[in-house]
Amino acid sequence: MPLYLREADVEALLSPADAVEAVEGCFARLARGAVENRSRFRLGIEEGLMHVMAAADLELGVAGLKTYVGFRNGARYVVALFAADRPELLALIDADRLGQLRTGAASAVAARHLARPGARTLGVIGTGWQAESQVACIRAALPGIERVVAYSRTEERLKDFCRRFGAEPAEYNRDAAEADIVVTITSSRDPVLRGEWLEPGALVLREGGEGIAHRSSIVRPLPPP
Protein backbone atom coordinates (compact mmCIF):
# COMPACT_ATOMS: atom_id res chain seq x y z
CA MET A 1 0.00 0.00 0.00
CA PRO A 2 1.28 3.48 -0.73
CA LEU A 3 2.16 5.92 2.02
CA TYR A 4 -1.03 7.53 3.35
CA LEU A 5 -0.72 10.85 5.16
CA ARG A 6 -3.73 11.85 7.22
CA GLU A 7 -4.69 15.38 8.21
CA ALA A 8 -2.84 15.00 11.52
CA ASP A 9 0.31 13.84 9.69
CA VAL A 10 0.24 16.89 7.41
CA GLU A 11 -0.35 19.13 10.42
CA ALA A 12 2.65 17.59 12.21
CA LEU A 13 4.99 17.43 9.20
CA LEU A 14 4.41 20.69 7.33
CA SER A 15 5.16 23.99 9.03
CA PRO A 16 3.96 27.32 7.60
CA ALA A 17 7.61 28.25 6.93
CA ASP A 18 8.18 25.03 4.96
CA ALA A 19 4.97 25.61 3.04
CA VAL A 20 6.15 29.09 2.04
CA GLU A 21 9.49 27.74 0.80
CA ALA A 22 7.76 24.93 -1.11
CA VAL A 23 5.28 27.24 -2.82
CA GLU A 24 7.98 29.78 -3.64
CA GLY A 25 10.00 26.98 -5.24
CA CYS A 26 6.93 25.93 -7.26
CA PHE A 27 6.43 29.43 -8.60
CA ALA A 28 10.09 29.57 -9.66
CA ARG A 29 9.84 26.22 -11.45
CA LEU A 30 6.60 27.32 -13.12
CA ALA A 31 8.40 30.43 -14.35
CA ARG A 32 11.29 28.30 -15.66
CA GLY A 33 8.83 26.10 -17.56
CA ALA A 34 9.59 22.97 -15.54
CA VAL A 35 6.00 22.57 -14.35
CA GLU A 36 2.85 21.76 -16.29
CA ASN A 37 -0.09 23.03 -14.28
CA ARG A 38 -3.54 22.21 -15.66
CA SER A 39 -6.52 24.44 -15.06
CA ARG A 40 -8.91 23.11 -12.45
CA PHE A 41 -12.01 21.46 -13.83
CA ARG A 42 -15.26 20.67 -12.08
CA LEU A 43 -18.09 18.17 -12.37
CA GLY A 44 -21.53 18.90 -11.01
CA ILE A 45 -22.71 16.47 -8.35
CA GLU A 46 -25.73 16.57 -6.08
CA GLU A 47 -25.74 19.98 -4.37
CA GLY A 48 -21.99 20.25 -4.85
CA LEU A 49 -19.01 19.98 -7.14
CA MET A 50 -16.16 17.59 -7.68
CA HIS A 51 -12.91 19.34 -8.52
CA VAL A 52 -9.72 18.10 -10.17
CA MET A 53 -6.36 19.91 -10.34
CA ALA A 54 -3.45 18.06 -11.93
CA ALA A 55 0.18 19.03 -12.45
CA ALA A 56 3.57 17.59 -13.28
CA ASP A 57 6.81 18.99 -11.88
CA LEU A 58 9.72 17.62 -13.87
CA GLU A 59 12.36 19.28 -11.70
CA LEU A 60 10.95 17.72 -8.51
CA GLY A 61 10.33 14.50 -10.46
CA VAL A 62 6.69 14.16 -9.42
CA ALA A 63 3.26 14.32 -11.01
CA GLY A 64 -0.10 14.22 -9.35
CA LEU A 65 -3.41 15.74 -8.66
CA LYS A 66 -5.67 17.08 -5.98
CA THR A 67 -9.29 16.13 -6.15
CA TYR A 68 -12.12 16.96 -3.83
CA VAL A 69 -15.85 17.18 -3.42
CA GLY A 70 -17.27 20.36 -1.95
CA PHE A 71 -20.71 20.95 -0.50
CA ARG A 72 -22.36 23.67 1.50
CA ASN A 73 -21.58 21.77 4.70
CA GLY A 74 -18.01 20.77 3.98
CA ALA A 75 -15.48 19.24 1.64
CA ARG A 76 -13.23 16.18 1.40
CA TYR A 77 -9.84 16.59 -0.25
CA VAL A 78 -7.22 14.09 -1.34
CA VAL A 79 -3.91 14.36 -3.22
CA ALA A 80 -2.39 11.49 -5.24
CA LEU A 81 1.33 11.89 -5.87
CA PHE A 82 3.19 9.79 -8.45
CA ALA A 83 6.87 9.56 -9.35
CA ALA A 84 7.41 11.16 -12.77
CA ASP A 85 10.02 8.65 -13.94
CA ARG A 86 8.70 5.24 -12.87
CA PRO A 87 5.35 3.56 -12.24
CA GLU A 88 5.08 4.38 -8.54
CA LEU A 89 2.38 5.98 -6.43
CA LEU A 90 4.48 7.84 -3.86
CA ALA A 91 1.72 8.98 -1.53
CA LEU A 92 -1.93 9.66 -0.92
CA ILE A 93 -2.44 12.74 1.23
CA ASP A 94 -5.48 14.14 3.01
CA ALA A 95 -5.43 17.66 1.67
CA ASP A 96 -7.56 20.01 3.75
CA ARG A 97 -4.69 21.28 5.91
CA LEU A 98 -2.39 21.02 2.86
CA GLY A 99 -4.66 23.27 0.81
CA GLN A 100 -5.06 25.68 3.70
CA LEU A 101 -1.27 26.02 4.00
CA ARG A 102 -0.82 26.25 0.23
CA THR A 103 -3.31 29.12 0.10
CA GLY A 104 -1.61 30.94 2.95
CA ALA A 105 1.82 30.27 1.49
CA ALA A 106 0.83 31.72 -1.91
CA SER A 107 -0.15 34.96 -0.15
CA ALA A 108 3.08 34.88 1.83
CA VAL A 109 5.23 34.51 -1.30
CA ALA A 110 3.35 37.41 -2.90
CA ALA A 111 3.86 39.47 0.27
CA ARG A 112 7.58 38.66 0.37
CA HIS A 113 8.06 39.95 -3.16
CA LEU A 114 5.47 42.70 -3.41
CA ALA A 115 4.99 44.24 0.02
CA ARG A 116 6.83 47.48 0.63
CA PRO A 117 10.22 47.06 2.26
CA GLY A 118 10.00 47.21 6.02
CA ALA A 119 6.31 46.25 6.13
CA ARG A 120 5.35 45.90 9.80
CA THR A 121 1.57 45.66 9.95
CA LEU A 122 -0.82 43.05 8.64
CA GLY A 123 -4.59 43.52 8.45
CA VAL A 124 -6.92 40.56 8.01
CA ILE A 125 -10.59 40.85 7.09
CA GLY A 126 -12.18 37.48 7.79
CA THR A 127 -11.17 35.05 10.53
CA GLY A 128 -12.23 31.62 9.24
CA TRP A 129 -10.20 28.45 8.60
CA GLN A 130 -8.39 29.92 5.62
CA ALA A 131 -7.49 33.11 7.50
CA GLU A 132 -5.38 31.14 9.97
CA SER A 133 -2.74 30.08 7.48
CA GLN A 134 -2.70 33.55 5.92
CA VAL A 135 -1.44 34.98 9.20
CA ALA A 136 0.87 32.05 9.99
CA CYS A 137 2.47 31.96 6.54
CA ILE A 138 2.84 35.73 6.06
CA ARG A 139 4.47 35.94 9.50
CA ALA A 140 6.80 33.08 8.56
CA ALA A 141 7.76 34.81 5.30
CA LEU A 142 8.11 38.33 6.74
CA PRO A 143 9.57 38.24 10.24
CA GLY A 144 9.34 42.07 10.30
CA ILE A 145 5.57 41.92 10.85
CA GLU A 146 4.99 43.28 14.34
CA ARG A 147 1.26 43.82 14.44
CA VAL A 148 -1.70 41.86 13.13
CA VAL A 149 -5.14 43.49 13.16
CA ALA A 150 -8.12 41.26 12.41
CA TYR A 151 -11.76 41.92 11.64
CA SER A 152 -14.71 39.55 11.65
CA ARG A 153 -18.47 40.08 11.51
CA THR A 154 -18.74 37.45 14.24
CA GLU A 155 -17.53 38.79 17.58
CA GLU A 156 -16.96 35.38 19.19
CA ARG A 157 -14.93 34.14 16.26
CA LEU A 158 -12.86 37.33 16.22
CA LYS A 159 -12.05 37.03 19.90
CA ASP A 160 -11.02 33.42 19.49
CA PHE A 161 -8.91 34.17 16.40
CA CYS A 162 -7.10 37.05 18.11
CA ARG A 163 -6.36 34.94 21.15
CA ARG A 164 -4.97 32.07 19.09
CA PHE A 165 -2.91 34.16 16.67
CA GLY A 166 -1.87 37.08 18.85
CA ALA A 167 -3.86 39.55 16.74
CA GLU A 168 -5.62 42.75 17.78
CA PRO A 169 -9.37 42.85 17.19
CA ALA A 170 -10.60 45.62 14.88
CA GLU A 171 -13.94 47.21 15.63
CA TYR A 172 -14.60 48.04 11.97
CA ASN A 173 -13.18 46.44 8.81
CA ARG A 174 -11.65 49.84 8.03
CA ASP A 175 -9.35 49.44 11.05
CA ALA A 176 -7.90 46.25 9.54
CA ALA A 177 -7.42 48.01 6.19
CA GLU A 178 -4.94 50.55 7.53
CA ALA A 179 -1.95 48.22 7.29
CA ASP A 180 1.10 47.62 5.10
CA ILE A 181 -0.41 44.30 3.97
CA VAL A 182 -4.15 43.73 3.87
CA VAL A 183 -5.63 40.27 3.40
CA THR A 184 -9.32 39.83 2.64
CA ILE A 185 -10.39 36.25 3.21
CA THR A 186 -14.11 35.99 3.53
CA SER A 187 -17.04 34.41 1.76
CA SER A 188 -18.97 37.68 2.07
CA ARG A 189 -20.81 38.61 -1.11
CA ASP A 190 -20.74 42.28 -0.13
CA PRO A 191 -17.65 44.46 -0.52
CA VAL A 192 -15.46 44.37 2.60
CA LEU A 193 -12.75 46.79 1.53
CA ARG A 194 -12.75 50.27 0.03
CA GLY A 195 -9.78 51.51 -1.97
CA GLU A 196 -9.88 54.88 -0.19
CA TRP A 197 -9.07 53.17 3.11
CA LEU A 198 -5.75 51.87 1.86
CA GLU A 199 -2.50 53.61 2.53
CA PRO A 200 -0.32 54.39 -0.48
CA GLY A 201 1.97 51.48 -1.24
CA ALA A 202 -0.12 48.97 0.73
CA LEU A 203 -0.35 45.47 -0.67
CA VAL A 204 -3.77 43.85 -0.86
CA LEU A 205 -4.15 40.10 -1.07
CA ARG A 206 -7.61 38.81 -1.91
CA GLU A 207 -8.56 35.22 -1.20
CA GLY A 208 -11.78 33.29 -1.17
CA GLY A 209 -15.20 34.30 -2.26
CA GLU A 210 -17.50 32.70 -4.83
CA GLY A 211 -18.80 30.04 -2.48
CA ILE A 212 -16.34 27.18 -2.15
CA ALA A 213 -13.86 28.29 -4.83
CA HIS A 214 -10.75 30.27 -3.98
CA ARG A 215 -8.92 32.77 -6.08
CA SER A 216 -6.13 35.16 -5.39
CA SER A 217 -5.31 38.48 -6.91
CA ILE A 218 -3.07 41.29 -5.99
CA VAL A 219 -3.94 44.95 -6.01
CA ARG A 220 -1.25 47.51 -5.54
CA PRO A 221 -2.54 51.03 -5.08
CA LEU A 222 -0.75 53.66 -7.11
CA PRO A 223 1.34 56.11 -5.14
CA PRO A 224 -0.31 59.53 -4.86
CA PRO A 225 0.29 61.76 -7.90
Place this chain on the structure above:
Amino acid sequence: MPLYLREADVEALLSPADAVEAVEGCFARLARGAVENRSRFRLGIEEGLMHVMAAADLELGVAGLKTYVGFRNGARYVVALFAADRPELLALIDADRLGQLRTGAASAVAARHLARPGARTLGVIGTGWQAESQVACIRAALPGIERVVAYSRTEERLKDFCRRFGAEPAEYNRDAAEADIVVTITSSRDPVLRGEWLEPGALVLREGGEGIAHRSSIVRPLPPP
Protein backbone atom coordinates in the same frame (compact mmCIF):
# COMPACT_ATOMS: atom_id res chain seq x y z
CA MET B 1 -8.45 6.56 6.73
CA PRO B 2 -10.66 5.70 3.79
CA LEU B 3 -11.13 2.13 2.61
CA TYR B 4 -8.13 1.08 0.51
CA LEU B 5 -8.59 -1.82 -1.90
CA ARG B 6 -5.38 -3.36 -3.18
CA GLU B 7 -4.97 -5.31 -6.40
CA ALA B 8 -5.55 -8.58 -4.57
CA ASP B 9 -8.77 -7.22 -3.04
CA VAL B 10 -10.11 -6.22 -6.46
CA GLU B 11 -9.11 -9.62 -7.84
CA ALA B 12 -10.97 -11.35 -5.01
CA LEU B 13 -14.04 -9.11 -4.96
CA LEU B 14 -14.80 -8.44 -8.61
CA SER B 15 -15.68 -11.33 -10.91
CA PRO B 16 -15.76 -10.96 -14.72
CA ALA B 17 -19.54 -11.51 -14.61
CA ASP B 18 -20.00 -8.71 -12.05
CA ALA B 19 -17.75 -6.44 -14.12
CA VAL B 20 -19.93 -7.04 -17.19
CA GLU B 21 -23.11 -6.19 -15.26
CA ALA B 22 -21.49 -3.08 -13.78
CA VAL B 23 -20.26 -1.79 -17.15
CA GLU B 24 -23.57 -2.54 -18.85
CA GLY B 25 -25.33 -0.58 -16.10
CA CYS B 26 -22.88 2.32 -16.66
CA PHE B 27 -23.63 2.42 -20.37
CA ALA B 28 -27.37 2.50 -19.65
CA ARG B 29 -26.97 5.36 -17.17
CA LEU B 30 -24.76 7.21 -19.65
CA ALA B 31 -27.49 6.82 -22.26
CA ARG B 32 -30.09 8.10 -19.78
CA GLY B 33 -27.96 11.18 -19.09
CA ALA B 34 -27.32 10.29 -15.44
CA VAL B 35 -23.54 10.18 -15.86
CA GLU B 36 -21.09 12.94 -16.63
CA ASN B 37 -18.00 11.34 -18.16
CA ARG B 38 -15.09 13.67 -18.88
CA SER B 39 -12.63 13.01 -21.67
CA ARG B 40 -9.33 11.62 -20.50
CA PHE B 41 -6.54 14.17 -20.35
CA ARG B 42 -2.82 13.59 -20.16
CA LEU B 43 0.25 15.38 -18.88
CA GLY B 44 3.71 14.67 -20.25
CA ILE B 45 6.18 13.37 -17.68
CA GLU B 46 9.65 11.93 -18.10
CA GLU B 47 9.43 9.19 -20.74
CA GLY B 48 5.77 8.67 -19.94
CA LEU B 49 2.36 10.20 -19.38
CA MET B 50 0.11 10.91 -16.44
CA HIS B 51 -3.57 10.31 -17.24
CA VAL B 52 -6.74 11.54 -15.56
CA MET B 53 -10.30 10.30 -16.21
CA ALA B 54 -13.08 11.74 -14.06
CA ALA B 55 -16.79 11.05 -13.94
CA ALA B 56 -19.86 11.54 -11.79
CA ASP B 57 -22.72 9.04 -11.67
CA LEU B 58 -25.72 10.67 -10.05
CA GLU B 59 -27.84 7.51 -10.12
CA LEU B 60 -25.18 5.51 -8.26
CA GLY B 61 -24.51 8.55 -6.08
CA VAL B 62 -20.75 8.55 -6.62
CA ALA B 63 -18.14 10.72 -8.28
CA GLY B 64 -14.49 10.01 -8.79
CA LEU B 65 -11.55 9.60 -11.02
CA LYS B 66 -8.93 7.19 -12.19
CA THR B 67 -5.41 8.51 -12.52
CA TYR B 68 -2.26 6.72 -13.53
CA VAL B 69 1.26 7.11 -14.79
CA GLY B 70 2.29 4.97 -17.72
CA PHE B 71 5.80 4.20 -18.94
CA ARG B 72 7.34 1.79 -21.38
CA ASN B 73 8.04 -0.60 -18.52
CA GLY B 74 4.76 -0.39 -16.68
CA ALA B 75 2.05 1.71 -15.14
CA ARG B 76 0.57 2.53 -11.71
CA TYR B 77 -3.16 3.11 -11.47
CA VAL B 78 -5.36 4.40 -8.69
CA VAL B 79 -9.07 5.26 -8.42
CA ALA B 80 -10.47 7.76 -5.90
CA LEU B 81 -14.19 7.37 -5.27
CA PHE B 82 -16.25 10.02 -3.48
CA ALA B 83 -19.88 10.11 -2.37
CA ALA B 84 -21.81 12.49 -4.62
CA ASP B 85 -24.03 13.87 -1.84
CA ARG B 86 -21.73 14.42 1.13
CA PRO B 87 -18.04 15.20 1.80
CA GLU B 88 -16.82 11.62 2.02
CA LEU B 89 -14.02 9.73 0.27
CA LEU B 90 -15.55 6.26 -0.03
CA ALA B 91 -12.53 4.36 -1.29
CA LEU B 92 -9.12 4.39 -2.89
CA ILE B 93 -8.66 1.47 -5.24
CA ASP B 94 -5.62 0.04 -6.98
CA ALA B 95 -6.85 -0.01 -10.54
CA ASP B 96 -4.74 -2.26 -12.75
CA ARG B 97 -7.00 -5.30 -12.40
CA LEU B 98 -10.02 -2.98 -12.30
CA GLY B 99 -9.06 -1.41 -15.63
CA GLN B 100 -8.34 -4.79 -17.13
CA LEU B 101 -11.80 -6.03 -16.17
CA ARG B 102 -13.46 -2.79 -17.30
CA THR B 103 -11.82 -3.15 -20.73
CA GLY B 104 -12.89 -6.78 -21.05
CA ALA B 105 -16.37 -5.98 -19.78
CA ALA B 106 -16.85 -3.21 -22.36
CA SER B 107 -16.08 -5.74 -25.11
CA ALA B 108 -18.43 -8.23 -23.49
CA VAL B 109 -21.31 -5.75 -23.35
CA ALA B 110 -20.72 -4.93 -27.02
CA ALA B 111 -20.63 -8.64 -27.85
CA ARG B 112 -23.84 -9.29 -25.92
CA HIS B 113 -25.71 -6.67 -27.94
CA LEU B 114 -23.99 -6.85 -31.32
CA ALA B 115 -22.79 -10.41 -31.91
CA ARG B 116 -24.99 -12.54 -34.10
CA PRO B 117 -27.51 -14.63 -32.20
CA GLY B 118 -26.15 -18.03 -31.35
CA ALA B 119 -22.49 -16.96 -31.58
CA ARG B 120 -20.37 -19.92 -30.52
CA THR B 121 -16.76 -19.10 -31.43
CA LEU B 122 -14.42 -16.42 -30.17
CA GLY B 123 -11.10 -15.58 -31.84
CA VAL B 124 -8.45 -13.58 -29.99
CA ILE B 125 -5.42 -12.01 -31.65
CA GLY B 126 -2.99 -11.07 -28.90
CA THR B 127 -2.53 -12.91 -25.61
CA GLY B 128 -1.21 -10.27 -23.19
CA TRP B 129 -2.60 -9.05 -19.88
CA GLN B 130 -5.55 -7.28 -21.48
CA ALA B 131 -6.47 -10.34 -23.57
CA GLU B 132 -7.22 -12.35 -20.44
CA SER B 133 -10.21 -10.30 -19.34
CA GLN B 134 -11.51 -10.15 -22.92
CA VAL B 135 -11.92 -13.91 -22.89
CA ALA B 136 -13.17 -14.10 -19.32
CA CYS B 137 -15.72 -11.31 -19.69
CA ILE B 138 -17.03 -12.31 -23.14
CA ARG B 139 -17.51 -15.85 -21.85
CA ALA B 140 -19.32 -14.51 -18.80
CA ALA B 141 -21.62 -12.42 -20.99
CA LEU B 142 -22.25 -15.08 -23.65
CA PRO B 143 -22.46 -18.55 -22.13
CA GLY B 144 -23.04 -19.91 -25.66
CA ILE B 145 -19.37 -19.50 -26.55
CA GLU B 146 -18.01 -23.03 -26.98
CA ARG B 147 -14.65 -22.45 -28.60
CA VAL B 148 -11.91 -19.87 -28.10
CA VAL B 149 -9.07 -19.70 -30.63
CA ALA B 150 -6.09 -17.55 -29.76
CA TYR B 151 -3.09 -16.25 -31.71
CA SER B 152 0.14 -14.72 -30.46
CA ARG B 153 3.44 -13.91 -32.13
CA THR B 154 5.12 -15.39 -29.06
CA GLU B 155 4.79 -19.17 -28.95
CA GLU B 156 5.52 -19.52 -25.23
CA ARG B 157 2.96 -16.90 -24.32
CA LEU B 158 0.37 -18.48 -26.58
CA LYS B 159 0.85 -21.90 -25.02
CA ASP B 160 0.55 -20.48 -21.53
CA PHE B 161 -2.54 -18.43 -22.43
CA CYS B 162 -4.30 -21.42 -24.01
CA ARG B 163 -3.55 -23.59 -21.00
CA ARG B 164 -4.87 -21.01 -18.56
CA PHE B 165 -8.01 -20.03 -20.49
CA GLY B 166 -8.90 -23.29 -22.21
CA ALA B 167 -8.26 -21.83 -25.66
CA GLU B 168 -6.99 -23.52 -28.81
CA PRO B 169 -3.73 -22.16 -30.22
CA ALA B 170 -3.92 -20.79 -33.79
CA GLU B 171 -0.96 -21.29 -36.06
CA TYR B 172 -1.72 -18.11 -38.05
CA ASN B 173 -3.67 -15.00 -37.04
CA ARG B 174 -6.06 -15.88 -39.88
CA ASP B 175 -7.13 -18.97 -37.95
CA ALA B 176 -8.27 -16.80 -35.04
CA ALA B 177 -10.15 -14.51 -37.44
CA GLU B 178 -12.59 -17.20 -38.58
CA ALA B 179 -14.91 -16.82 -35.63
CA ASP B 180 -18.29 -15.31 -34.74
CA ILE B 181 -16.57 -12.75 -32.50
CA VAL B 182 -13.00 -11.60 -33.19
CA VAL B 183 -11.03 -9.58 -30.63
CA THR B 184 -7.79 -7.90 -31.60
CA ILE B 185 -5.84 -6.89 -28.52
CA THR B 186 -2.24 -6.24 -29.35
CA SER B 187 0.25 -3.40 -29.33
CA SER B 188 1.40 -4.42 -32.82
CA ARG B 189 1.88 -1.45 -35.13
CA ASP B 190 1.33 -3.67 -38.18
CA PRO B 191 -2.12 -4.82 -39.30
CA VAL B 192 -3.10 -8.10 -37.65
CA LEU B 193 -6.47 -8.63 -39.31
CA ARG B 194 -7.71 -8.52 -42.89
CA GLY B 195 -11.35 -7.85 -43.66
CA GLU B 196 -11.43 -10.64 -46.24
CA TRP B 197 -10.75 -13.19 -43.51
CA LEU B 198 -13.93 -12.35 -41.65
CA GLU B 199 -17.09 -14.34 -42.03
CA PRO B 200 -20.26 -12.38 -42.90
CA GLY B 201 -21.97 -11.17 -39.75
CA ALA B 202 -18.87 -11.59 -37.59
CA LEU B 203 -18.33 -9.00 -34.88
CA VAL B 204 -14.89 -7.46 -34.53
CA LEU B 205 -13.79 -5.84 -31.28
CA ARG B 206 -10.60 -3.84 -31.44
CA GLU B 207 -8.72 -2.97 -28.26
CA GLY B 208 -5.32 -1.55 -27.50
CA GLY B 209 -2.79 -0.11 -29.85
CA GLU B 210 -1.20 3.35 -29.84
CA GLY B 211 1.33 2.49 -27.18
CA ILE B 212 -0.16 2.55 -23.72
CA ALA B 213 -3.57 3.98 -24.69
CA HIS B 214 -6.58 1.77 -25.28
CA ARG B 215 -9.48 2.37 -27.58
CA SER B 216 -12.35 0.25 -28.72
CA SER B 217 -14.30 0.26 -31.91
CA ILE B 218 -16.68 -2.11 -33.53
CA VAL B 219 -16.67 -3.22 -37.12
CA ARG B 220 -19.56 -5.20 -38.49
CA PRO B 221 -18.98 -6.58 -41.95
CA LEU B 222 -21.88 -6.15 -44.32
CA PRO B 223 -23.70 -9.33 -45.30
CA PRO B 224 -22.84 -10.44 -48.83
CA PRO B 225 -24.89 -8.66 -51.54
